[in-house]
Amino acid sequence: MMTNGMECSSVRQRVSAYLDGAVPAEERRLLKRHLNGCRECALESERYSQMRQSLRSLPKRVPPADLTTRLRVVASKVRMESFGSPWSRWRERVELSLRNLMRPLALPAVGGLCSAVFLFSTLVPMFKSAYAMSASADVPTMLVTSPLLKYTGPVDYSDGDAVVDLQLNDQGRIVDYSIVSAPGQQSEKLRRSIENSLLFTEFWPATTFGRGVAGTVRISFRSGRSSRIDVRG
Amino acid sequence: MADTAVGLHIEGCLISHAEEEALVAALSQRSEDAYEILIQRYQQPVYSLVCRLLNDPGDAPDIVQEVFLKVFRNIGAFRGNSSLKTWIYRIAVNEAYNHRRWFCRHQRQEVALGSEEGTPNYADGMTDPGRSPFEQAADHETRVLVEQALENLNPKFRAAVVLRDIEDLNYEDIATVLDVSLGTVKSRIMRGREALRKILEGRLEVEARVRWSSQPVTE
Numbered sequence: 001m002m003t004n005g006m007e008c009s010s011v012r013q014r015v016s017a018y019l020d021g022a023v024p025a026e027e028r029r030l031l032k033r034h035l036n037g038c039r040e041c042a043l044e045s046e047r048y049s050q051m052r053q054s055l056r057s058l059p060k061r062v063p064p065a066d067l068t069t070r071l072r073v074v075a076s077k078v079r080m081e082s083f084g085s086p087w088s089r090w091r092e093r094v095e096l097s098l099r100n101l102m103r104p105l106a107l108p109a110v111g112g113l114c115s116a117v118f119l120f121s122t123l124v125p126m127f128k129s130a131y132a133m134s135a136s137a138d139v140p141t142m143l144v145t146s147p148l149l150k151y152t153g154p155v156d157y158s159d160g161d162a163v164v165d166l167q168l169n170d171q172g173r174i175v176d177y178s179i180v181s182a183p184g185q186q187s188e189k190l191r192r193s194i195e196n197s198l199l200f201t202e203f204w205p206a207t208t209f210g211r212g213v214a215g216t217v218r219i220s221f222r223s224g225r226s227s228r229i230d231v232r233g
Numbered sequence: 234m235a236d237t238a239v240g241l242h243i244e245g246c247l248i249s250h251a252e253e254e255a256l257v258a259a260l261s262q263r264s265e266d267a268y269e270i271l272i273q274r275y276q277q278p279v280y281s282l283v284c285r286l287l288n289d290p291g292d293a294p295d296i297v298q299e300v301f302l303k304v305f306r307n308i309g310a311f312r313g314n315s316s317l318k319t320w321i322y323r324i325a326v327n328e329a330y331n332h333r334r335w336f337c338r339h340q341r342q343e344v345a346l347g348s349e350e351g352t353p354n355y356a357d358g359m360t361d362p363g364r365s366p367f368e369q370a371a372d373h374e375t376r377v378l379v380e381q382a383l384e385n386l387n388p389k390f391r392a393a394v395v396l397r398d399i400e401d402l403n404y405e406d407i408a409t410v411l412d413v414s415l416g417t418v419k420s421r422i423m424r425g426r427e428a429l430r431k432i433l434e435g436r437l438e439v440e441a442r443v444r445w446s447s448q449p450v451t452e
Contacts, residue, residue: 016423020397022404051430054379055398057372063280067294071276071301075268078305082263 006034011041019048145207147172147215153200158223159183159190166198166219170212172205174198180218194221253317260308268305275318276301278400279325285395286329288336288384296332300325315409319402323410326392333388382432390425397422 011034017023018031035042080089147168160183167176177198182190206215259267280297284290303324311320383391389411396402396410408418 013423016426017419020404020422022419047430048426051426051433052398054375055383055394055429056401058376058379058399060277061281061284061290061293063276063297064294067280067297068272068276070294070298071272072269074298074302075265075272075305078302079263079265079268 006030008034008038008041011035011038012044015041015045015048019045019052143209147206147217148204150202150204151200152202153197159187159193159221160223162190162194162221164194164198164219164221166203166217168203168205168215168217170205170214172203172212174201174203175214197221254313257308257311257313257317260305271304272301275321278318279321282322282325282395282400283329285383285399286326286388286392287332292332292336296325296328300328303328315406319406319409322396322400322402322406323412326396326410329392330388378433379429382429385432386425386428390421390428393418393421394425394429398426 011031014023014027014031015035018028021028023031035045150172162182163180165178165180166174169175177194179191179194203217205212207213256267256270260271276297279300280293283296283300284293287293287296300321304321311317315323383395386394392411393407396407397404402410404415404418404422407422408415411418411421413421
């Protein structure tokens, strides 16, 4: 049917583009005039318009929650691909793997090292040799004491000043001695005189944490008007 | 920071030409912020488009991932002859077509599993607290009918109609996205709408009567 210079079939082919505003101005004017005069074509146009409205009112599809994370991972991969040579990328990957491997161990390792240092610094005196401790010039404390003279016999010494180191066992008894200095040559007489003086001499042993340990003392014999023994632990 | 210097704080739906250039430049420099902006801006539209071009929306996340992978890798090939959105849509449409071809070749058996956990369907986000439950039900029915009609449409016509009526692209952009002439775009949209109208013929009129009966009676 021809209305206002246009066939209905021609109008219906163009009505879709007409609704989108995608027809030239002159054609648009003719189409508008035809639609005003032709009820069938106007209804057709209205149906298209309604359908477009239905399509436009369709809700947007909501992406799944994990899609953003997946896309971020993709972005990260592409960024990594673009940086550096394959060799440096391989090296970075190895470094990253190592870092990830070491990270869980780092804290326990440092903790273990600190604990070891603390324990060693606390316990090392217990393992230190008693001899080394007693020979040292450390000031005696309640935990570590030097040997003390317990008793001695009557001293009859008149062979000049001499200094003697005594080795004591953990009971405080003399096990050995050595003459550090003596007047003139060490004669048999001097040796016998020192041994006689030491025969009845006994010591309180050196102690570490309350336990008797072997130790050493240095004593000096002095001859004069009155003989005496000086003891230094 | 370099990204701040080029001003990549793009919000809203519209993006100016200068902002788009800045975004593309930052993407070319592999800027993390630019990737994030691109994801935030185009994730939903691309997902929506891909969903409507595929018969099985369950495949859409994988396709969208492929689309973004291609966008990230080939951003250097973007010459600015069209808008960034058009360029991305073109990749999305091609990916959806490729998937459909693969799907048809392998004749995958479809099993109706319903809506999977975490996979929203088109009914999501339809609630409109301003409307009565009856009207909401009528709207829902209309939308389901339209979605079904779209699914039954020839894929080429469907792409043209979706890009025009749902994504609101103009004819020139649709021609670029589909890589066809302007005349072909007009033809496909017209034929697509015609086919849709035939599929929906009668159904929407029933729905219209239902809606009419739901109007409140006034004295």
